[in-house]
Amino acid sequence: MSAPEAERLARVTLNSVGEPGNLQLTAAVADLGAATVLGALRERRDDLGRDLAARLRAADPVRTLEAAEKLGLRFVIPGDPEWPNPLMDLARCGPLHERGGVPLGLWVRGALSLADTARQAVAVVGSRSATTYGCGVAGDVSAGLARVGTTVVSGAAFGIDQAAHRAALATRGPTVAVLACGADRVYPAAHKQLLDYIADVGVIVSEAPIGGAPTRIRFLARNRLIAAMAQGTVVVEAAVRSGALNTASWAAALGRVVMGVPGPVTSQPSAGVHQLIRGRDALLVTRAEEVLEAVAPIGTHTLQDLREEDGLRDRLTPQERQVLDAVPVRQSAAAGSIARAAGLAPAKTTAALGRLEQLGLVVEEANRWRLAGELESA
Amino acid sequence: MSAPEAERLARVTLNSVGEPGNLQLTAAVADLGAATVLGALRERRDDLGRDLAARLRAADPVRTLEAAEKLGLRFVIPGDPEWPNPLMDLARCGPLHERGGVPLGLWVRGALSLADTARQAVAVVGSRSATTYGCGVAGDVSAGLARVGTTVVSGAAFGIDQAAHRAALATRGPTVAVLACGADRVYPAAHKQLLDYIADVGVIVSEAPIGGAPTRIRFLARNRLIAAMAQGTVVVEAAVRSGALNTASWAAALGRVVMGVPGPVTSQPSAGVHQLIRGRDALLVTRAEEVLEAVAPIGTHTLQDLREEDGLRDRLTPQERQVLDAVPVRQSAAAGSIARAAGLAPAKTTAALGRLEQLGLVVEEANRWRLAGELESA
Incomplete structure (x- = not known):
């Protein structure tokens, strides 16, 4: 087995025993490589070592990869052609909520190359309990982005995420759903059709092990991937202390452009966005052109582009x-x-x-x- | 006749022949005093002198002041106890749209002392064709300001201005209407009751001569007074290139706090406000507490204040x-x-x-x- 292949299998093993965004694990693997870290873990005789021993013995990376293939999943690691290089910025950034670091690998399902989608990408995120207004604007903005080939990255949740993905799909544009559960799973369950369609024409990605359930920790770890995959993050409707604001914090920490769409001050779901803009932590944007202007070099995108068809x-x-x-x-x-x-x-x-x-x-x-x-x- | 009295009469005369915010006139009077400027104008034999001669001969400041008194108007000039000192900042500021400078004097009608009202004042301005949402928020913000004794300064126009004055009045708070027409006139005509009530319990002020009609120039000159009278200006709904944005420009030029209330990005009347906030020319505010926080020293106003009653x-x-x-x-x-x-x-x-x-x-x-x-x- 070639050294890179050993490294890939070690990453699959570690991915199946560690939690996404575990600070010690991501840092150690970034420093030493997964094979070395895995070897060291197997040697440990302390409490952590004993805890891990059983799980490490149960791990069978070759069989995991075979099972993944049957589910239509591939495992992408740094150095692979499909690896989205913007994620490497996570090595110099964080932690937030005790999560951080470059993922050991990503489970990917879908038609597009993850590296391709990350080349020009904007995250559109927001509240699950969004208003008709918020979903409408998220859709308009996402459609405008997708129409010029900008990937719309989001989390496939109810509300804003769903509106963002749908608009990108309807515009025949690229879209990436980053999940907190395993890339083979459907969460929320009502989004089975949406996720299948995204896999069909876009791409689904997750750091969680196959079959993994969505947990709070995995949502927090997931948010850093959404922010890192994109050149900028647009927040549309977000309650104060929401996941969308967590994504915005990651985007800021990563030096990405943070943007917010305002709404009526009488609308609670807009309060978090207004707070971001008030604190000068986000640029106010009202439409796709302004988003493109903010993430792209001056003059790259003009109104003209959006009217070509x-x-x-x-x-x-x-x-x-x-x-x-x-x-x-x-x-x-x-x-x-x-x-x-x-x-x-x-x-x-x-x-x-x-x-x-x-x-x-x-x-x-x-x-x-x-x-x-x-x-x-x- | 005492020298100050001669100066007052000279200012009344110049007020009746010159346009509000005339740059040459306000600058010359600030430098030399009105009596000297008036004397020099009477001596001029050039085109301007001939044009002015007839109007200067027709001017009768004593009779003008008598007529004003019958209309319930007083003429307030720099140095008077009622003169609002913040207006002196106009000497070091502008021009915008060829208007600027400290007014020669102000025609004042109403129960409150202009100097008192300017001590703690916020301008609330916006679109004449405002939405229900905009008027509602302008009212809420103005009520919150007036409730703690902050004067609400506005322009008595339809829409946002009206909502701002009304809310201040309903909260029994001080309010100032700065008019582009003469302080004795009613513009818009539909606001007769509103203006009478403002005069009854607040104050109406204008730089335009008595009986003067509202003109574009006078609106532009008027906007600088609204901005100068207040420590900060809140814009609620304003079309791009609107009078409210002109007032915001004056506030910025005067070093006052410029604030904007966002709205739906789908609402045209909010576009000008969003532009201001996007350009970091205005602080996003959503309620009175945030306005008070922005214009007052830290800790002066707390949520507590607003709940006392x-x-x-x-x-x-x-x-x-x-x-x-x-x-x-x-x-x-x-x-x-x-x-x-x-x-x-x-x-x-x-x-x-x-x-x-x-x-x-x-x-x-x-x-x-x-x-x-x-x-x-x-």
Whole structure:
């Protein structure tokens, strides 16, 4: 077995026995490598050593990786082509709430390369008990980001997270869901379809071991990944002392751009965001253009960028537009999956896909549909 | 005629021939005094001199002051006990939109001393086409300010201004309306009752000559007085490039605290405020306590201050509270005027006043009602 492969297996083992963002573990592995740390742990005869001994003996990384493959999961570690390098900033940052450090590895499920998605990414996070207003703005902002190819990173929770992912998906843009539970699990349960669709056309990622339940510690550790994966974090509606503000703190600690969308001062869910802006801890933003301006070098993004597609779309019926918006941007999907995403009956969807094909907007290959080349590069 | 009296008459004359905030005029008078400037103007034989000659000949300051007195107006100049000294900061500030300088004098109408009201004052300004949300928040903030004796300065316009004045009046707090038209005029016409009530228990002030119509130039000049009269300016809903933002610019130029109340990003009237906060030109505020914290030395105002009266008020019926809130804080008012302010029928108001008198909360004198001593000092 090659040395890198030993290192990968050691990381799988440590991932299965340690908690995400454990400060001692992430620091030791960053310093010494996982194989060395694992060896040292096996040698320990103290209390911690005895506690760990049974779990380490039970760990079978080869079988874990085989099981993962069957679940459609891969394990990505630093140095892999798919490893998102922005996460290395976590080595010089934290801790917050006793969590921190570069993850030992990430369980990844989905069509996109994690490294690719992190190249230009913005986190959009906020309250689970969001208002219609908050979800609307989160959707508008996320759609504007996704439309120009910026990855929308969020946590797949109810409320703002859900609105952010959905808008990115509807715009055929890249989106990443960072979970506190295992990447194979569905949490919240009501988001099964959403998570399946994200895995289909975007990517799901988690530091928690396969099958791991979401816990408070894992949420706190997860938030640092959301912040680190993105060049900036936009908070839309967040109660004072909420998880979204924890993500914002990580973004600030990482030197990322922290942004907040204001709302009515009479709306409790906006109170946390107002507090951030009041304290000059966040830049007030009202729309996607302002977010892009804040995270990108001056002049890179202009209003023009956001309007490029208009000409083509104007020729379509609303239903055709709905279907076109549901075709994934980077790979193909089955008609059934597109129908679900578009919220239309399969027959109507197939008819619309036929028309879109005639117009040269989509291409069929082996019973799956993808966007035609021209649009894809737009 | 005493020298100061000559200076006052010269200022009345110049006030009647020059436009508010005329840069040359305010600067020359600040340097040389009005009598000297007036003498020099009378000597001028150039175009400007000829233009002015007829108007200067027509000016009759003694008669103007007599007419003013009949209208209930007084002319206040620097050095008078009632002169609000914060306005002197205008000597070192500006111009904006070609307006600036210390006013030659102010026409004042109303019960309060202008100097007193300026001692602790906050301007609350915003859009004429304000939303229900904006007016509600402007009212809440203004009530919170007025309740602790902070003067609410505004411009008596529709929308936010009106809501600010009304809330201050309802809280029996001091309020100042700074007009762009003559202090004797009513603009907008629909605000006759409001302005009369402000004159009754607060104060109306204008730099424009008596009978002067409101013009764009006078609005711009007026805005500098609103900003200068107050320690801070709160903008609630303001379109981009609005008068309220002009007032905010003056406040910033004067080194006053500039504050903005955010709103939904989907609401056009909040766009100007969001722009201010985004540019770090304004501090985001959501309620009166935050405004007081920003304009006052740390610890001067606490949440406690705002709750002092609760014990007394809890014993009243809603209608009695409404009437008590309509009794002016610093002087007496007729029952009819209180009924109008309370929005209740005269009979109901009289009954409530009787009960409030029994409770020792109000005092009747010569058919006019005022707050009892204890409450007044609270």
